[in-house]
Amino acid sequence: MKNDLMKCRDCVDLLLDYLDGNLDEKTQVDLDEHFSACPPCVNFLETYKSSSEVTTVLRDQEVEVPAAMEERLRSFLREQLSAAEPK
Ligand SMILES: [Zn+2]
Numbered sequence: 001m002k003n004d005l006m007k008c009r010d011c012v013d014l015l016l017d018y019l020d021g022n023l024d025e026k027t028q029v030d031l032d033e034h035f036s037a038c039p040p041c042v043n044f045l046e047t048y049k050s051s052s053e054v055t056t057v058l059r060d061q062e063v064e065v066p067a068a069m070e071e072r073l074r075s076f077l078r079e080q081l082s083a084a085e086p087k
Pocket residue numbers: 007008011034038040041
């Protein structure tokens with residue numbers, strides 16, 4: 001039984017804040033625990049990181065990176081995780 005563990009989709013919602021270090025300590029620990037037990041999420045975290053770096057580079061160049069782009073990235077990852085998550 002792993003009902004107390006975070007679901008993969010919850011993690012996706014928290015990834016941005018996780019990478020920015022904006023999560024409270026408990027949530028951060030919960031996420032770390034989930035990642036340690038969920039290799040697929042680690043893969044997505046890496047994907048997300050590299051994607052975030054792209055948006056950061058774009059920001060540095062003062063190209064407008066609308067929130068919609070981040071939202072699309074989240075949606076994409078959610079779909080990927082839905083497909084990967086065992087029922
Ligand atoms: Zn997961």
